[in-house]
Amino acid sequence: MLTRAENETLTRVGPGTPMGNVLRQYWLPAVFSYEVAADGDPLRIRLLGEDLLAFRASDGRVGIVEPLCPHRGAGLFFGRNEECGLRCVYHGWKFDVDGRCIDMPSEPEESSFKDKVRLGAYPTRERNGVVWTYMGPRAEPPELPALEWNLVPPSQLHASKRMQESNWIQALEGGIDPAHAGFLHAPLGRKLDPRILRERYFLNDRHPRFELVDTPYGVRIGTRRNAEPGRYYWSITHYMAPYYNAFAFFDGQEQPSMGSFGWVPMDDVTTMAWCFTWNPARPLSDDEIRETYYLEQIGGGVHVEGDRLLPPTQEPGGAFRPAANRGNDYLIDRRAQRTTRFAGPPGMSAQDAALQESMGAIFDRTREHLGTSDATIIRMRRTLLQAARALAESGTVPAGVDAPETYRVRPAGIVLDASEDWSRAADGWINGKELTAPVLL
Amino acid sequence: MLTRAENETLTRVGPGTPMGNVLRQYWLPAVFSYEVAADGDPLRIRLLGEDLLAFRASDGRVGIVEPLCPHRGAGLFFGRNEECGLRCVYHGWKFDVDGRCIDMPSEPEESSFKDKVRLGAYPTRERNGVVWTYMGPRAEPPELPALEWNLVPPSQLHASKRMQESNWIQALEGGIDPAHAGFLHAPLGRKLDPRILRERYFLNDRHPRFELVDTPYGVRIGTRRNAEPGRYYWSITHYMAPYYNAFAFFDGQEQPSMGSFGWVPMDDVTTMAWCFTWNPARPLSDDEIRETYYLEQIGGGVHVEGDRLLPPTQEPGGAFRPAANRGNDYLIDRRAQRTTRFAGPPGMSAQDAALQESMGAIFDRTREHLGTSDATIIRMRRTLLQAARALAESGTVPAGVDAPETYRVRPAGIVLDASEDWSRAADGWINGKELTAPVLL
């Protein structure tokens, strides 16, 4: 349970808010590279409560800029993206990706007024199909975080995103909560398959125990279930500040693929859920990608794309609204819920969105009752609230900002003797130094 | 005219408001029995500004509970109604109709945490197809009010409900206003039918006089119109606290059927208008029920059902929104308004809704100008405002709560000599002790 003040601090992301200041210390995934074509239409986006435009100039550089012309406030969305700049159609003022005014034809030719006018612009970087932006105070931003999905060759990555109509924290809490998968995403009335060890342990032990280890990037999470006598099955996942997770689907593979979400706040009540499936060692197979869509399987439906999205709208992020959404109760299938799966919405992301959005736009955490299974959530909140206080009081840079290399971590699933140390048992794999999962699972 | 403060007190119903406290002393009609099936889908409802879920457990009992799981606030609407309880799909917590947590699989088996957690739940009673709930402070609620429509055999009752987009008070004011029927619901350009006495008196005397008598349940209302020389036609109707009326359509019948509305506040700006037609002595005939839908007749269109409702939505009460509504000007028929009826919307309930919703969500009663025909409205407001004050200041239980038997009253239409006492002339009938209307009308 949080106090009302803590809940406010934790959830609000706008300019000048304590948590908004924390989030502005990190690079943010802003748009996919494919969303902005050179000299193409400007794209409306929203990040941390700020409405912005993204556009790619003739030279390929991506600008992320304020949406209104500094002259008299006309919308640059209606502007002309031409010859290395975005030109307002009201009076022809033109700006480059850095926000400099490079033409002002409505003023006398001898005027120096255009040197005094700037359009707000944030630095961008582009890597592996993602355009990142830095909305923070440093003149020289830090390095991009070395998240493995952002570094593998394109054939080893499958990425998508979807809009969620809730505050980012309740999305993140769901994402790093190791206890919910065995319920919310569980199949129903299906025989155990002895070849799928993970599933057997999941269904066998519904009362897992949790252990947490603080790290430079956030928290390493160990979920312990009983395996064979004298042995434990450990699921190792991660919370990477400020809003990433890393999780596993693999089972008995030597070169397994993995998943990661990033819940980037669009504003206080809307979140862009970025989803990445990647393999450090080999290209993703078609079957593998297809399985992420197979809704009846545990973990199926993490990606939401194509037919599973609504037709694009002109709103920021409007191309990424799920067809299963609040307006239709997430296409809940009550018959399926009685027969084949624990929850009614089709697929993992729809299930997560249903539950997380049902809490209200910003959940009132003065009303919750946390149990032992919520240790991860409690740790994450404490980390973020302490970061907000430390930044406000002494300018302390939040965890991970200046340790970008530590983000190169992977999830793991290992069976260990009861006496073994789970947090060190697979370090070579987890830290990305090995390409083969060390323990059969 | 009310002061702004009085208007606020009169209209606001949320938790902790003075009038909300008054209304919580009474049982409320919550849902029809048919809306909740055993082990069926949970149903979203809203009562007195509180969002709730209704569900019927395997054993047939109906629960009316808070909609969010006390764990981390996930919506129980997405839950599983199974084996005598509603189970949250986030982490499997399960609650019975009384709000007790009866399973908590995400915690260690030895944990006693589940005994410390409760889901808010209100007591329910079920009678004659209506599920009632008590949202008040008493550990032992009072008896259900002995409204006759809730006690007759099912064949003698026809019931429906519709949502109204306005505060409950302006709906109630319309319902107990004996002056408006001769205008708003009047036919136009039609010859008087000498066989219909009521209609003859209605059209003959457009300036009725009103007399009120306070009763244990509210107010008995006498509307006097001139009949034959030396005689009066009295329409006797009732205001039963806090939001019921009782009214007559009958004409010259010995075993007439009657009507009653209950305007139950969903919140400050939305009201569920429950409508009941009943006969104390005999089953309702098909013709009789059909007539309540015959829109050109006085009083036709009180019930709004079937085709006259919009397709259900997921919102609380969303199955009961009229097809004739604010968004389409209540399907007003201007041609009919010029030729066959005084008002344009089709049917009595559409006419009432049009006028009452047109006042705005909560009418500003500092701007009104009340005349002598508004005596009933003035009396009702005074009764409610006094009840709010008395409850707040000295804990006085409002009228009728502990006199449930006095709600067994019927409307009447009688022709009396000018010297007779209208309020006592038909007591046997009005109080439900006789099954034959005592005076021919």
Next chain:
Amino acid sequence: MLTRAENETLTRVGPGTPMGNVLRQYWLPAVFSYEVAADGDPLRIRLLGEDLLAFRASDGRVGIVEPLCPHRGAGLFFGRNEECGLRCVYHGWKFDVDGRCIDMPSEPEESSFKDKVRLGAYPTRERNGVVWTYMGPRAEPPELPALEWNLVPPSQLHASKRMQESNWIQALEGGIDPAHAGFLHAPLGRKLDPRILRERYFLNDRHPRFELVDTPYGVRIGTRRNAEPGRYYWSITHYMAPYYNAFAFFDGQEQPSMGSFGWVPMDDVTTMAWCFTWNPARPLSDDEIRETYYLEQIGGGVHVEGDRLLPPTQEPGGAFRPAANRGNDYLIDRRAQRTTRFAGPPGMSAQDAALQESMGAIFDRTREHLGTSDATIIRMRRTLLQAARALAESGTVPAGVDAPETYRVRPAGIVLDASEDWSRAADGWINGKELTAPVLL
């Protein structure tokens, strides 16, 4: 740049606001005559933040009245417009166009209550197809402004209106801004036509200079572009207080037609843009009217009618919402924007609306950066802000209210020697004393 307080004063129009008081000194265009038929349906309108009803009584007089019955607030929209008055269908109270209660059948016949009740009503005048209303304090309103389009024979006028979803000031600023037309409404990639002098000067000199002259009605605006050596091309337009402009399309005609807009505030965030094309000397030709719709031409698409409007709704002004609107990015045509015109939306009014609405409902003028081309806007704001202050402090009547004859002004386009005085060079034409444009252009 304005201070936040100045911006509030400038933009807010509701009852009791400083600018609302200024605007209430002037007659306002309220509805077209054709919108209200004798004994026809009442029409919902909104003016200066007030919801009102317009109706034409049996005798042809137009009433503009409060929308709610003074009795208990029922909507008179549902009333009966019959026999020289509007009758409420709730209890039959009836009001004439002046707001007098002329029948009150729900009260005893001997009652004098109806003499004490009034419905708020504003005086109206009707001229040349426009119903004007006066919402100000004078018992005897001033004369209607002698705007020429309101005085010519009907065959010499073409009029329309459209709703704009923004504050009136940003619409007005666009309308009197002589600098934007060469950008926002400019064609693209088209050869200059030497026969069109105006176009040649426009495209030749993208850095015009501006001169302003204060007048009794507002501001006379001279826009100077280089013509042949030693000569200037002057475009003369007008700002007429509080919200009119006058502008020219003509080129080389002796009896040219002209245009005028009036941006009448419906409320703080919605504006009715009235548009007039007129000719002082001769009927408008069909070709001429058609050209105002020809979207590729400079100035094409000023009128928005017929297929270019959405189906009517029941909201105030709901018959005048453009099909090209905020919800569809004004049907922007990005291909056309790359090839044939500077801006994407189809037609001048759609282009104006796109830019003006993109600034937000009420633009925050603390964020703007004005240049020399914004002199007209600065002058208009100063005029209005001074008028608000002078009215509030000393009751000074704003400019033009008592000089209605000075509104008879026309735009002009003239080529003069550099030494000539532009503001006097065409006075006979501009002031409406001559019917032939004095200078070839």
